[in-house]
Amino acid sequence: MILLFLTPPTPRQRKKSEKAEASLDEDTNPKLRRPARNWIKGVVRNKWGGIIRTCGIDGCDYKIGNPNHMKSHKAAKHGVDVRWYTCDQPGCTYRAKQASNLKGHKATKHGINVVFFKCTVPGCTYQAKEAGTLKRHKADKHGINVTLFYCTMEGCDFQAKRALVVKQHMSNIHDIDVVWHYCNLDGCGFRAKESRSLGRHQRTLHKKHFLNPNTTAPVKEK
Incomplete structure (x- = not known):
């Protein structure tokens, strides 16, 4: 004769059994089936009363x-009810619309609460104060997660790791979205696509008219 001793189910087992029975009822009775939930609309409806x-x-x-x-x-986009976050460092007039931007400014410019992002490539000691800067370093120096940007002109195979470089290429080579820099000296019609070219022109041809060879502001005549 074999005696079987049955132990009562634990609360967890009872809960699983109830769920299984409910699921079975839904399968056999379509009226009990719960509608599929739209997660995005569900979140909006549950937390903010269904208001978009x-x-x-x-x-x-x-x-x-x-x-x-x-x-x-x-x-941030329209300047409505802006709350400005101002830098409290002596002599600094920086302000931002978001606290996170101010935090990043203080870390980058003033070294306050700096969190360094370090390169994980063996043998590389590079570190940066911003994650985006480290990402560019790893792409430029180590070829990690490189995103190439291509010239959109037909027949041109130029490519670069930065969108700005492609934009400059398309401006210089294909005259697309050109921003001209004009010489502001009276009577001079020189113009250039790059500010450094304009500066080189002024330092070379108009040296005596400019107080500082690194500026484009003409000297006032005495």
């Missing part, structure tokens, strides 16, 4: 459910 807030500024189609995010958007 729109910016309301002419030409801006930004919308979101979180009222704090909307407030931050209006302050």
Whole structure:
């Protein structure tokens, strides 16, 4: 004769059993099935009463459910109800619309609460105060996570690791979105696509008219 001793189920086991029974009921009775949840709409509905807030500024189609995010958007993009965060360091007039920007400024410019981002490549001792700077270093020096930017002109295979370099290339080579720098000396019609070219022109041809060879401001005649 074999005796079986059955122990009562634990609370956790009872909970799992109840869930299994409920799931079985939903499968056999379509009326008990719960509708599929739209997670984005569900979050908005549950936390902020189903309200989707729109910016309301002419030409801006930004919308979101979180009222704090909307407030931050209006302050940062449109200057509405801006709360300025000012640097408290002596002689510094920097201010920002977001506390995180001020924190980054104080770390970068004043060395306050600096968190260094270090290169993880063996043998490299490079470190930076900003994650973006470290990312550029690893791409430029070590070829890690490189994003190449290409010239969009047909037949041109120019490429670079930075969008700004491609923009300069397209301006200098293909005359796209050119910003001209003009010589401000009376009677001179020189212009250049780069400010350094204008400075070189002025230092070479108009040296006596400029007080500082590194500036483009002409000397006032006495």
